[in-house]
Amino acid sequence: MKLNKWTVGLAAVGLVSMASVARAEEKESMLQTALSSTTLSGYVDTSAQWNFGTGNANLPPYKFGGASKADGFNLNLIQLRIERPLDEAEWAAGYRVDLWAGPDANTLDTLSSTSTGYAADFAIRQAYIALRMPVGNGIDWKLGVFDSIIGYESVEDPSNPNYTRSYGHSLEPQTHTGILASYRLSDALSVSAGIANTTGSSINSRAQDGSADTITGGPFAPALAKAGIFAASDVTGTTIAGSNPRSESYKAYMGSVALTAPDNMSFLSGSTIYAGIVHGYNNSVFGLGVGDVSDNYYLGATLATPVAGLRVGFAFDYLDLGRATFDSENSFDANAWSVAGYASFQATEKLSFHARLEYLKTELSGIIGDEPFTSNQKILAATATAQYDLWKNVLTRVEFRWDHSLSGDDLFGGNTFGEPDMKNAFMLAANVIYKF
Numbered sequence: 060m061k062l063n064k065w066t067v068g069l070a071a072v073g074l075v076s077m078a079s080v081a082r083a084e085e086k087e088s089m090l091q092t093a094l095s096s097t098t099l100s101g102y103v104d105t106s107a108q109w110n111f112g113t114g115n116a117n118l119p120p121y122k123f124g125g126a127s128k129a130d131g132f133n134l135n136l137i138q139l140r141i142e143r144p145l146d147e148a149e150w151a152a153g154y155r156v157d158l159w160a161g162p163d164a165n166t167l168d169t170l171s172s173t174s175t176g177y178a179a180d181f182a183i184r185q186a187y188i189a190l191r192m193p194v195g196n197g198i199d200w201k202l203g204v205f206d207s208i209i210g211y212e213s214v215e216d217p218s219n220p221n222y223t224r225s226y227g228h229s230l231e232p233q234t235h236t237g238i239l240a241s242y243r244l245s246d247a248l249s250v251s252a253g254i255a256n257t258t259g260s261s262i263n264s265r266a267q268d269g270s271a272d273t274i275t276g277g278p279f280a281p282a283l284a285k286a287g288i289f290a291a292s293d294v295t296g297t298t299i300a301g302s303n304p305r306s307e308s309y310k311a312y313m314g315s316v317a318l319t320a321p322d323n324m325s326f327l328s329g330s331t332i333y334a335g336i337v338h339g340y341n342n343s344v345f346g347l348g349v350g351d352v353s354d355n356y357y358l359g360a361t362l363a364t365p366v367a368g369l370r371v372g373f374a375f376d377y378l379d380l381g382r383a384t385f386d387s388e389n390s391f392d393a394n395a396w397s398v399a400g401y402a403s404f405q406a407t408e409k410l411s412f413h414a415r416l417e418y419l420k421t422e423l424s425g426i427i428g429d430e431p432f433t434s435n436q437k438i439l440a441a442t443a444t445a446q447y448d449l450w451k452n453v454l455t456r457v458e459f460r461w462d463h464s465l466s467g468d469d470l471f472g473g474n475t476f477g478e479p480d481m482k483n484a485f486m487l488a489a490n491v492i493y494k495f
Contacts, residue, residue: 096153097143102494104135104163104216111485116473119440119462119484122229123163123216129486136163136216138184149193157184167214169204169234171262183262184214184234201239201253204262207232208239208251208315209335209357211374211401220403220413221444222458222490227376227397227417231355232337234260235311247319255311258339258353266305266340304340305352311339320363330362354379361401368405373398395421413444418465437465454492461485 108128110118115126123135137160143153159167164182187203212219212228237255244250257264315335320327337355359374380393399417406412419438440463446456464470464482472481 097141099141100495101137101139102217102492103137104492106133106135106222106488106490108133108486108488112472112481114472114474114480117471117479119438119471120229121224121226123166123224127162134161136161138215145189145191145199149191151191153189154187155189156186159184167233167260169260169262196243199241204234204236205239206234207337208253208313209337209355211359211372211399217454217492217494220401221415221442222456222488223442223460225374225397225399225415225417226419226438226440227374227399230376230378230395230397231357232258232260236262236264237311247321249317250315252314255313255339257341258311258337258355259341261342264342266309267307309340311337313337326363326365328363330360332360334358351380370403372401393422395419409448411446413446415442435466436468436470438470439463439465452494454494456490458488458490459486
């Protein structure tokens, strides 16, 4: 044990004891050991976006988009991650905390069920304890708040091939409060299963919690009236009671399976097929305070190809809300589904190209986004992205997106609170992310 001269001097005159100094040094060493395994990382996400034409009252309603990002410069998000990952020990333990600050944090909507405040550009994306049990090949556990187990795209922007999100991603749950177990049966096969309070992202939400909302205007009012859910004269000021709350013991359940191609499968080596299901109660399936049971089904794949640097993928998302009940006289079958194809090509070490083509069909207004469509709408969306990493630790990309109405209705455009007046929506954006 090495002591500085001031410590030795204090001990010599009896002001401190060598035993207490030794204990202090030991505690400091234990703290330093714990902190040495903790990592700090994150990113700062910015963008500039131009939406062609005039009128942004009815933009394509994919998540993390909307009128607030149109035709201007944006700070999207700051993520801070504090993590102690699991090591190789049989009884390993760790933790992870992902904190979000910025406008995109409001879209994540993890505000706890006990909060009385409003969204304030802050969210806890993930906060969980990680544990490993030496059973078989080892069971890994997450306890707390964690990302949903299904989806081709990540809630984390730099991990996605495109800047904008797909409609399929918008249909999926985002985070859960609960427990998740993951187990690798072999190098080719892994499974996961979990239990959560609800399928919604609100932290500590409960299936028995009632919910209600009063419509006072905004984009939902004309959409609900146009869909025939309420008469136009009855929309403003209407209170929608939370439908079908469940018992105190009612929980959400989820499971997934991933199949990875082994090394002996030639160019297909490393390709993955993934399937998952999430079932449970969502306190606000329409963003209107209307609660009901929901089922999410997902099937996706990422495939290597014989062409060097080229990977392709597909994703199928189906959201089934069963019979959505608004009041004693209004209930509707509600579901939406999306199928998307992806292609990514790494042209050089720094230059890559990414494309996505997607088809969406919705059966009821308000299923996705903050600007709901009327019922039975069909959309085709094409996205092209070029990425060039010029600076170290910086992701830079340019993206063009086209959304087209296939149902014959005008779905886009229009001034504030106005009716849509276009069948096409075009967008050009630049995205710059610094990762640390």
